[in-house]
Amino acid sequence: MRISKGEIFERVFINEEVNLQIDQEAGSHVKIHVINASFSITVNQLGEGCLTEIYGLENLHGDESVTAETHVTHAVGGGTSNQLIKFVLADQSRGHFIGDLKIAQDAQKTDAHQTNRNLLLSKDAEMRTQPQLEIYADDVKATHGASTGQLDESALFYMQQRGIDKQKARQLLVNAFMKDVLATISDDELREQLLNSIDGVVQ
Amino acid sequence: MNKLLEIKDLHASIGGKEILKGVNLVINEGEVHAIMGPNGAGKSTLSAVLTGNPAYEVTSGEVYLKGQDLLAMEPEVRARAGVFLSFQYPVEIPGVSMTNFMRTAINAKREYEGKEPISPKEFLSLMREKKKLLELPDKLNNRSVNEGFSGGEKKKNEIFQMAMLEPCLAILDETDSGLDIDALRIVAEGVNRLKTPQNASIVITHYQRLLDYIVPDFVHVLADGKIVKTGDKTLALELEEHGYENI
Structure with a gap:
């Protein structure tokens, strides 16, 4: 789907699997929450000054298994992206986070943040985290952090x-x-x- | 006078290393006991063991609170029965508001006593009253427990919680450390105003300074895991002057 210039696209998905591919035009705003479901969200910032927000909260029990996947690309400059993905893992649950963040060479003045925090409540629970950053522009602010604790x-x-x-x-x-x-x-x-x-x- | 706490030949260790090597102590209602001693003597271990900190192992001995076997109780049951520890290093709990924390604690105690949960109105006015006692700001309610508090605010917050929970036995573990003189005065005044003929406190401290404000009935010297000397408040002055070497 395409979010046109200056438009706002905002959704909260609860217990509903999400599979989205989004192209953002200049000045558009995408804000997505996914709660307790697997998701794969791909966002391409194709116009200047876009804002992308992706939030995931996965509270897992029993033998539940959830994969959270984000692919965010800043193709042009002046955009912002914020990602906060959290897993709480009880019992024998399994969590998997894959987060690709790409800042293209032309995407100067990009402000991109990706955070993945996970809480293990049982020694049988398991979390895999695969953040991947590719930054080709030199004048950007990019942070990422991943941690799993008790x-x-x-x-x-x-x-x-x-x-x-x-x-x-x-x-x-x-x-x-x-x-x-x-x-x-x-x-x-x-x-x-x-x-x-x-x-x-x-x- | 009624016996509140009785410690008999208490031995405790951490990581296999014996820290307390036979502590004996009787505390009656209405009394203030100071425990002083050099670093590593076991002062903080004693407070940890009395409150049931799982990091420590009691290897032998007995402790009774109002005749009940304290060591057999879970940490939270000891607290509901009236044992309160003012932590040397209060823990920050991001995301848990003081209001939520305090209401949960108060209602746990009330349930233990067979009382109904506190009403929201009663709770808020109790918070207001006790905050005033410790000169704590109004905005405290919405702040996360101890998060971003200064050293002085953390210690005031400990005594504030003590005021809210009205314990029968308060253990103040180095409550004076890191306090400037104004904060020390406020904290000590708070403690003094909470004193009743039915409760008692154990004041663990390194320095005589706090005891100018909270006047003890007894001063004990803990050294190498044992109480080696007991006296009245003049013992603290003596220690200040001559140190622990001559004990």
């Missing part, structure tokens, strides 16, 4: 010391980890509903 034991003990049982403390930390992805949803009602639904677990 719940902070010292934070768990701190909460237990205040009377919060371990299960609830874990839930509070997991929710805190997921919150910033949901907080970027523009639709007030949907955002609050999703934030409340994760908070509801601990009330």
